[in-house]
Amino acid sequence: MKLVNQDWLIRENGFDRNRIAADGNKFMIGNGYMGCRGTMEEYTRGELAAVTLAGLYDQVDGKWREPVNAPHPLYAVIEFEGQSLSVLDCEPVEHEQALDIRSAVHHRRTVFKADRGAELVVESERFCSAERLNVIAGRLSVTCSADGQLTIRTGIDGEVWDINGPHLEKLEAAERQNSLLVTAVTRELQVPLAVAERISSSMEAEGREAVTMEVRYDQQSGSVFRTISFACRAGKTYTFDRFAAVCTGLDEEEPGAAALRLCREAAGTGYTGLLAEHEACWERKWALADVVIEGDDEAQLALRYSLYQLLIIAPEHSEKLSIPARGLSGQVYKGAVFWDTEMFMLPFFLYTQPETARNLVMYRIHTLDGARRKAAEYGYEGAFYAWESQETGDDACTLFNVNDVFTGRPMRTYFRDKQVHISADAAYGIWEYYKFTGDEGILLQGGAETVWECARFFYSYAYYNPLKQRYEVLDVTGPDEYHERVNNNAFTNAMVKRTLFIALEAMEILHAACPEQYEALVQNSAIKPEHIRDMHDRLYVPEPDSETGLIEQFDRYFTLEDVPLHELKGRVLNKHEYWGGGNGLATTTQILKQADIVLMLHLFKDAYDTVIKKANWAYYEPRTEHGSSLSACIYAMVAADTGSPDWGYPYFMRTATIDLTGESKQYVGDLYIGGTHPAANGGAWMAAVQGFAGIRFDGECATISPSLPEKWQAVQTRLILRGQQIKVRVGRQQVELEADAGNTSEVRVAAYGQSLTLEPGVSAVLRMGQE
Numbered sequence: 181m182k183l184v185n186q187d188w189l190i191r192e193n194g195f196d197r198n199r200i201a202a203d204g205n206k207f208m209i210g211n212g213y214m215g216c217r218g219t220m221e222e223y224t225r226g227e228l229a230a231v232t233l234a235g236l237y238d239q240v241d242g243k244w245r246e247p248v249n250a251p252h253p254l255y256a257v258i259e260f261e262g263q264s265l266s267v268l269d270c271e272p273v274e275h276e277q278a279l280d281i282r283s284a285v286h287h288r289r290t291v292f293k294a295d296r297g298a299e300l301v302v303e304s305e306r307f308c309s310a311e312r313l314n315v316i317a318g319r320l321s322v323t324c325s326a327d328g329q330l331t332i333r334t335g336i337d338g339e340v341w342d343i344n345g346p347h348l349e350k351l352e353a354a355e356r357q358n359s360l361l362v363t364a365v366t367r368e369l370q371v372p373l374a375v376a377e378r379i380s381s382s383m384e385a386e387g388r389e390a391v392t393m394e395v396r397y398d399q400q401s402g403s404v405f406r407t408i409s410f411a412c413r414a415g416k417t418y419t420f421d422r423f424a425a426v427c428t429g430l431d432e433e434e435p436g437a438a439a440l441r442l443c444r445e446a447a448g449t450g451y452t453g454l455l456a457e458h459e460a461c462w463e464r465k466w467a468l469a470d471v472v473i474e475g476d477d478e479a480q481l482a483l484r485y486s487l488y489q490l491l492i493i494a495p496e497h498s499e500k501l502s503i504p505a506r507g508l509s510g511q512v513y514k515g516a517v518f519w520d521t522e523m524f525m526l527p528f529f530l531y532t533q534p535e536t537a538r539n540l541v542m543y544r545i546h547t548l549d550g551a552r553r554k555a556a557e558y559g560y561e562g563a564f565y566a567w568e569s570q571e572t573g574d575d576a577c578t579l580f581n582v583n584d585v586f587t588g589r590p591m592r593t594y595f596r597d598k599q600v601h602i603s604a605d606a607a608y609g610i611w612e613y614y615k616f617t618g619d620e621g622i623l624l625q626g627g628a629e630t631v632w633e634c635a636r637f638f639y640s641y642a643y644y645n646p647l648k649q650r651y652e653v654l655d656v657t658g659p660d661e662y663h664e665r666v667n668n669n670a671f672t673n674a675m676v677k678r679t680l681f682i683a684l685e686a687m688e689i690l691h692a693a694c695p696e697q698y699e700a701l702v703q704n705s706a707i708k709p710e711h712i713r714d715m716h717d718r719l720y721v722p723e724p725d726s727e728t729g730l731i732e733q734f735d736r737y738f739t740l741e742d743v744p745l746h747e748l749k750g751r752v753l754n755k756h757e758y759w760g761g762g763n764g765l766a767t768t769t770q771i772l773k774q775a776d777i778v779l780m781l782h783l784f785k786d787a788y789d790t791v792i793k794k795a796n797w798a799y800y801e802p803r804t805e806h807g808s809s810l811s812a813c814i815y816a817m818v819a820a821d822t823g824s825p826d827w828g829y830p831y832f833m834r835t836a837t838i839d840l841t842g843e844s845k846q847y848v849g850d851l852y853i854g855g856t857h858p859a860a861n862g863g864a865w866m867a868a869v870q871g872f873a874g875i876r877f878d879g880e881c882a883t884i885s886p887s888l889p890e891k892w893q894a895v896q897t898r899l900i901l902r903g904q905q906i907k908v909r910v911g912r913q914q915v916e917l918e919a920d921a922g923n924t925s926e927v928r929v930a931a932y933g934q935s936l937t938l939e940p941g942v943s944a945v946l947r948m949g950q951e
């Protein structure tokens with residue numbers, strides 16, 4: 181097996197037991213339907229082997245609801261002369277794991293020294309087909325330096341990683357139509373699930389039977405393995421191609437029959453054919469998504485890797501799915517969707533895959549009823565979106581989300597009750613999509629209703645302060661979760677105001693296009709558009725201080741203890757202790773978890789001048805722990821925006837490398853939170869394209885204001901703006917543009933104070949200093 185695409189390879193040499201969990205994330209593959217952790221063929225539950233399914237959740241014994249991991253279809257372990265050649269039992273002499281991010285293929289090469297000196301080379305590659313979403317294909321090969329008896333145990337392993345499982349029951353393992361098959365149903369909702377696998381070997385092609393074939397079932401765990409045993413010859417390579425299909429009742433009437441059929445068809449196409457069609461899909465994905473950074477190879481690979489992570493989990497195929505905070509890397513964070521999607525991932529999809537952006541936005545529209553139920557549960561009107569959202573939109577977040585490391589007792593946290601900005605983020609996402617694409621259909625198909633419901637929620641949540649004659653939003657938690665239940669968090673208030681504006685605009689559009697729908701919404705509500713307008717006009721949003729330019733994060737934030745971050749770190753008693761909550765370390769101080777005011781300055785960048793942005797960046801950055809992976813990219817962007825890209829660069833690198841280094845928080849209290857970080861992956865794109873290249877499209881004109889870090893000579897990318905594609909190369913002194921010949925209308929672009937209109941097929945250059 182050859183590793184091509186050398187510039188697109190993520191590789192790691194040597195086997196290190198301590199890296200098993202981190203490498204499972206780093207080397208993950210996926211296709212939006214499922215994610216397959218970067219584990220070795222011989223790994224099972226203990227090494228966190230998992231194939232995590234998008235959108236299928238289960239709950240058992242009152243424990244947290246979480247996504248379901250399917251039985252693992254590409255399990256394999258090799259024995260030579262009775263000796264197990266698993267990296268877990270036999271220290272390999274060479275070991276390499278690699279990921280080709282250009283074609284989303286996982287590779288592994290391990291050399292073992294067996295007892296009598298024989299050297300065995302085990303190689304494998306696998307991919308989750310981008311063309312056939314239910315299919316995983318793999319190729320395993322073994323070469324031995326001596327003759328001997330080789331045994332390969334392959335099949336479907338039910339012993340997969342589960343945090344709050346087991347989630348499957350009525351497990352049946354069987355052999356059908358030359359395939360192994362495991363069927364089961366989920367425990368809570370009884371959704372059927374099936375995994376089928378079949379194998380073909382190079383020996384068959386040679387006309388030689390794969391000698392012994394024995395099939396063993398373990399009905400308890402839902403495993404079925406076949407053992408192939410034969411006399412191998414020195415120096416000869418034996419290859420096994422593996423075809424697997426995973427189906428559930430969410431996508432198929434009869435998952436068992438469908439899995440067998442898909443598996444048979446995959447085997448019919450063959451490994452090479454499947455790989456070719458998969459690679460063709462990935463070529464198309466990259467043609468739209470790639471960002472080239474000239475002059476900085478390290479940043480280049482990290483950014484591409486971040487985009488890879490987004491592309492393997494993007495729900496291109498369904499508008500009922502969004503992207504969980506840990507992608508499809510396992511069950512961490514309950515497989516739940518947070519504000520991360522709208523605020524950190526949506527921009528990438530808007531510019532490169534608008535149809536996927538639409539799916540992400542539609543997910544919120546489909547889960548509106550869950551948000552309505554949550555608002556009603558708390559006694560509010562409208563839609564209060566789930567802080568941790570699963571398939572119905574009901575909140576998976578518990579009132580006790582963190583355990584205190586000192587007492588082991590659950591801590592009361594207020595993520596669920598008080599992070600009300602989530603409804604504003606959902607509304608913001610819908611409006612961003614609408615403005616960007618001009619797709620009015622989204623508003624008429626539930627988008628206007630959704631943002632209206634979010635606005636009604638805020639009207640019912642807020643208070644009118646008669647003395648100050650203004651509306652205030654009290655008792656909330658902003659993005660900085662270390663300070664819960666605060667009043668007038670500036671970010672939240674600004675987002676609420678934006679939501680009210682969006683609702684008024686969207687309702688006008690609805691009024692004009694579907695007056696009956698509009699009337700029905702208004703008539704069914706005691707809160708009328710004029711109430712929303714009044715609140716919009718008189719809502720208090722904290723403003724910059726006239727002398728210092730600082731915006732107070734929330735009422736009385738500046739009265740909290742102003743302790744340096746390093747000093748606070750010195751007070752830590754347990755490295756996993758939670759800094760927020762009732763008596764957390766940061767609670768009584770000005771230390772914040774993540775960008776809060778600075779995020780507001782980024783989102784509402786036109787409302788604040790550079791002096792204000794700089795003053796707040798300089799004040800809040802030293803006080804930010806960056807305890808969330810959502811933080812650093814925002815500081816990078818605001819630094820770029822204020823003309824200091826080199827300040828921003830380290831924050832960009834920190835964001836873009838988070839899943840490569842594995843250096844992120846792994847625990848909050850005793851809660852494991854490891855996994856991939858799609859919000860940071862999206863943040864890396866935002867920082868590079870919107871931040872440093874300074875590209876911004878408002879629905880009519882793409883404005884480019886470059887602010888490149890010192891090392892970067894240029895950023896090249898392709899943009900899809902209202903269905904029209906342009907290639908841009910943003911250099912240090914000039915912006916080069918090329919509109920696709922296939923475009924159907926012109927594209928407006930502005931840079932360095934000049935603007936132009938690009939007809940289809942036309943190229944142009946805008947130069948600095950020509951204004």
Ligand code: BGC
Nearest residue numbers: 505518519520661808810859
């Ligand atoms: C952050 C939240 C984020 C969540 C999921 C938390 O640590 O503070 O803002 O939504 O992780 O990524």
